[in-house]
Amino acid sequence: MAELVFHTGPMDCGKSTLALQFHHTQSTHGRQGRLFTQQDRSGTSSVTSRLGLSSPAIEVTEEFDFWRYVIAELTGGKRVDYLVCDEAQFYTGEHVEQLARIVDELQLDVYTFGILADFRTKLFPGSQRLVELADRTETLPLGPLCWCSAKGTHNARTVNGLMVTEGSQVVVGDTESGMEVRYEVLCRAHHRRRMTATRAKATLSPEPLPFELG
Numbered sequence: 262m263a264e265l266v267f268h269t270g271p272m273d274c275g276k277s278t279l280a281l282q283f284h285h286t287q288s289t290h291g292r293q294g295r296l297f298t299q300q301d302r303s304g305t306s307s308v309t310s311r312l313g314l315s316s317p318a319i320e321v322t323e324e325f326d327f328w329r330y331v332i333a334e335l336t337g338g339k340r341v342d343y344l345v346c347d348e349a350q351f352y353t354g355e356h357v358e359q360l361a362r363i364v365d366e367l368q369l370d371v372y373t374f375g376i377l378a379d380f381r382t383k384l385f386p387g388s389q390r391l392v393e394l395a396d397r398t399e400t401l402p403l404g405p406l407c408w409c410s411a412k413g414t415h416n417a418r419t420v421n422g423l424m425v426t427e428g429s430q431v432v433v434g435d436t437e438s439g440m441e442v443r444y445e446v447l448c449r450a451h452h453r454r455r456m457t458a459t460r461a462k463a464t465l466s467p468e469p470l471p472f473e474l475g
């Protein structure tokens with residue numbers, strides 16, 4: 262049975278690396294797939310991993326229709342066995358519905374990769390629809406650590422090291438330090454308390470209590 266799978270986890274947990282590995286492994290076993298992305302950090306139509314791997318990909322614009330694309334490929338005599346879709350959080354609900362139709366009616370495997378929630382802990386529309394429709398949602402086992410060494414689970418957006426909680430849902434960016442606007446993965450407790458690494462360094466040494474008074 263073909264499957265729609267959603268591989269998720271916070272930023273910097275290895276999703277794009279796994280997407281490229283899936284594509285590579287399947288293609289070396291004679292299967293023919295297509296790689297998709299939307300607004301990759303590199304600014305190019307490609308899937309890029311922080312491990313240095315990258316591969317050209319088809320850009321999923323708002324108007325892009327996965328169903329029409331696959332039907333056109335198949336009726337044009339091309340072979341399509343599976344789809345690998347990175348940055349799927351940015352896809353629309355309609356995109357995800359098209360992917361589910363491809364799985365059900367064409368029996369093609371669709372492997373999607375993306376973060377679940379934004380910097381305010383709200384689900385992205387594409388991720389929400391994937392959780393609703395996917396046959397399986399898999400959380401990647403490894404991931405970045407919060408500055409306190411707990412497992413990093415929540416994506417924070419920071420400006421000069423301070424966490425912000427207002428702004429556009431989509432601002433393409435990275436977790437690299439040294440940038441004015443960047444992302445930092447925190448544990449839930451420190452995300453709730455807006456305690457980024459910079460703020461922790463400035464205010465806590467060592468952290469006096471595991472909770473806030475008042």
Ligand SMILES: Nc1ncnc2c1ncn2[C@@H]1O[C@H](COP(=O)(O)OP(=O)(O)O)[C@@H](O)[C@H]1O
Nearest residue numbers: 272273274275276277278279310311312404405
């Ligand atoms: N130099 C390195 N050596 C080993 N692993 C690395 C190195 N640089 C990055 N990584 C791994 O790559 C992961 C990020 O991979 P990436 O596919 O870009 O993540 P995502 O797509 O989830 O944002 C990091 O969590 C880390 O485990």
Ligand SMILES: Cc1cn([C@H]2C[C@H](O)[C@@H](COP(=O)(O)O)O2)c(=O)[nH]c1=O
Nearest residue numbers: 272273376379380416430431432433434
């Ligand atoms: C939390 C959050 C992230 N983004 C952007 C930042 C990156 O461009 C991607 C995530 O990429 P990764 O491969 O998982 O590292 O999403 C955003 O636009 N809004 C957010 O709230």
